[in-house]
Amino acid sequence: MDLAEEVTTPYYLRVLIAFDALLQVMWRYGQPGVTMSSRIGTGCAHGHKWALVCSWCLDHMAWCGFGPNHCAEAICGDLLRARAAIVELTDPVVVKYYAGKS
Numbered sequence: 001m002d003l004a005e006e007v008t009t010p011y012y013l014r015v016l017i018a019f020d021a022l023l024q025v026m027w028r029y030g031q032p033g034v035t036m037s038s039r040i041g042t043g044c045a046h047g048h049k050w051a052l053v054c055s056w057c058l059d060h061m062a063w064c065g066f067g068p069n070h071c072a073e074a075i076c077g078d079l080l081r082a083r084a085a086i087v088e089l090t091d092p093v094v095v096k097y098y099a100g101k102s
Helices: 011-026 036-045 049-059 070-089 092-099
Strands: none
Touching: 011 036, 036 049, 036 070, 049 070
16 A cells, blocks of 8 residues: 555544554554554554464455455555655644644
């Protein structure tokens, strides 16, 4: 997945991703904006056995909409959404508006 591509996720999928991120926040003090699959992917990078098992399962569940490299792609998707939020929040008009409020 190219991190420079624009985020053009359909509405229904954005709602599912938001629900996924909510569940992840409630699961062992996760960070907002991170999906469960990304959390599993970062757990794999740190060598956690639970994450390695979960990642293997997701990689072998193509019939369920996941498939190979799902966690790596989820991390890229989370990064894309975070970067899109930063672009929106650092819009010069927004920054100028709120700079005058302080």
